[in-house]
Amino acid sequence: MRDDGFTFVELMASITIIIIIIAIAVPLYREVTDTARHAADGSNVRTLNQATQMWKIDTGKTKDGFLSNGDERQLMEAIVDSPFLDQQPEDPWGENREYVDTMQDGKWETLGSP
Secondary structure, eight states: OOOOOHHHHHHHHHHHHHHHHHHHHHEEEEEEHHHHHHHHHHHHHHHHHHHHHHHHHOOOOHHHHOOOOOOHHHHHHHHSSSSSSSSSSOOOOOOOEEEOOSSSSSOOOETOOO
């Protein structure tokens, strides 16, 4: 009898082991990427808060004294046009969520967080 290949049982055992490894690895990968996205989102908010505070100190303006219609996009454009922020932060999830200055406590928040 020739022993050139693998038996069906050996192949099934190998496939089962690979499936178990994938079943463990995929949820861990998703958890790590989700944690990284939350960290990036928090970093974006902190960067916006720092840039806003520096902009307010530099210009002496507040949201109420700057915005006529309460549109945060005007404030974001002013901060991006300043030397304190190069561009508006991108959403880590790749969605069209916006960063909104609630000004209740003078801090930016993410609108539509997952």
